[in-house]
Amino acid sequence: MIALINHKWRDRFCIYFNLKILTSSIVFLVLSLINPSVQGQNHQPNIVFILADDLGWADLPVYGNTFNEAPHLTKLAEEGIQFMKAYAAAPVCSPSRASIQSGQYPPRVGITDFITGHWRPYEEVRVPINRTQFLPTEITTIAESLKSAGYATAYFGKWHLGNGPDHHPLAQGYDEANVGTGFYNVNMIPSRSEDKSQRLSERITNYGTDFIRKNKDQPFFLFLSHYDVHVQLDADHDLIEKYQSKAKDPTYPSNPIYAAMIEHIDRSVARITQVLEDEGLSDNTMVLFFSDNGGLISRFDQIPLVATSKLPLINDEPLQYIASSNAPLRSEKGTVYEGGIREPLIIKWPAIISGGQVSDALVSSVDFFPTILDVAGASPPAGQTLDGISLLPTLSSGTHNPERAIFWHYPVYHHDVPASAIRKGDWKLIENLVTKETALYNLSADISEAMDLSRLYPEKTKALYALLQEWQEKTGAEFPSPNPDFDSEKRYRWGTHPDRK
Structure with missing residues (x-):
């Protein structure tokens, strides 16, 4: 039926x-x-994907934040569709980014932690290492699929899927690409003739606007990947001063540097959407805005998270150590609780999407690949499993399956213990991969994951756990093993990852 x-x-x-x-x-x-x-002018829709780094679900005004300011992202939502239940496939950057490029869940790709990974050498269990410390070259990326469909492709900003020339975006289907690290005066690979005194968010936006103008007469795919709001927190002085002078929200950390970084992203969105409008491309362009994982509250190593040059602006305040809050969601980046994986997602496409919509559809970052293929009229890569589903029915008419199941596997120590999770409809189960204990939450009644219902709903717990185990086996998930070097006194010490030696 x-x-x-x-x-x-x-x-x-x-x-x-x-x-x-x-x-x-x-x-x-x-x-x-x-x-x-x-x-x-081309008939195929243009596609612009804007990705923030570490931006939390609760950080944007359109999601209820009253301290940070992002008027252009609010406008994007008013002109498109805002998703309330969108998720990254992992609670850290590299596996989440790999899921977007491949359309596959992280354990299937072989990247389940950031590249190269966290390491606690004396913990109770020894965690699995990424099977590959770069996006595998045998995977057909979203850019390669779009090139086959006649698209010009570009990637600018943070990549974090391999540093060598064989793993650069230029080797993964992108016609143009410049990636680098840091916030100000950094070198891009490959290098460009430009004003290096500009903030990096401005520079990569310049690359994007240039690419749009140059390719306005053919279909194009632009991936703009910001470094904001990742630590170390850094921003322009004028914006920091603006938020220092602003009244704080008593229910939110109101870190002025973090707020300034959000506004830097918002300004980039404004410039991209404006050039699309100026070139007459807005109606025929799908713009997606997303974040790679949940918001960071504090660094895992408990050191100040503010850039050294900006520390004097914060003095000795606790905000040296606290970036944001994901409330009402539980926890933060590096966990499979909602605060680590639920993301802001806004999509605008005037040709198909009626503005001002809010969707409760369950979305995973593995969905972007099949969705963009559908939008472009491109064929799926032969022989490559795509774990996601196309969101095109949701974008055009709001249709979605409320009982859909989506999954996570994060088998490493970070802000919590190694864990896996499944969400199906309103129910979410989390498996502790050290103790094998499970916890069950109903997110419609308990968005903060405060009440474990597993003992009250044993049949629901059993059914979801069986689905999770089936998915783990199907995707080749790897698990922690007993650690022969376990030392209860040293267990919380961070060490150097074996692949960094």
Whole structure:
């Protein structure tokens, strides 16, 4: 019965979407006859993916934050669709970013921790090491698929999926790419002739606007990957002073440097959307805004998280150690609690999406690959498993499966113990990979994951755990093992990862 319903919906959507394309083509033909300058513009939608680093679900005003300011992201939501239940496939950057580029869950890719990874040599268990410390070259990336469909492709900003030339975005399907590290005066690889006195967020935005103008007459895919709001916290002095003078929200840390970094991202979004408007590309461009993992509250190693040059601005305040809060979500980056994995997601595409929508659809970062393939009319890579689903029905009509299941596997120590998780509908189960204990939460009644319901709902716990184990086996998930060097007195010490030696 479910399969029959799915086939009926798919058939109806295909008819609807094809009619939209046909209508657009007729309108375009009429306009081109009236105005010859329209001729030569592309029909395939352009795609712009803007990714923030460590930005939390609760950090943006459109998600309820009253201290930080991001008017252009609020406008993007007003003109598109805002997702309330969107998730990164991992609570740290590299595996989450790999899931976007590959369309696969991190354990299937072989990257389950950031590259190269965390390491506690004396802990109770020895955690698995990434099977690969770069995005595997045999994987067909989203850029490679779009190139095959006639798209110009570009990647600017943070990559964190391998440093060598064989693993640079230029070797992974991107026609243009510049990646680097830091915030100000840093070198990009490959180098560019530019003003290095500009903040890095401005520089990579410049790359993006140049790419859009250069490729405005053909379909393009632009991936703009910010370093904000990752530690060490750093921002322009004028914006820091603005937030220092602003009244604090008593329910939120109100870190002025963190708030300034959010505004840097917002300004970048404004510049990208403005150039799309100026070039007449806005209606035919899908813009996605997302973050790679949940917000950071404090550093795992408990040292100040403010850049050395900005420490005098904070003096001896606790805000030297506290970046943000994910409340009402529990915990932070580096955990499979909601604060570590739930993300802001906003998508604008005027040709298909009616503005001002708020969606409760369950979304994982593995969904972006199949969604973008559908948008571009590109074929899935032969022989490559895609773990996600296309969001196109949700974008066009709001249709989604409220009982969908999505998964996480984070088998390392970070801000919590190694753990796996499944969310199916409103229910979420977390497995402690050290003790094998499970906890069950109902997120519709308890978004803060404060009450473990596993003893009250044993059948639900059993059913979700069985689904999680089946998924772990299917994706080749690797697990911690007993540590022969376990030392209870040294267990919390951080060591050098074996792959860094």
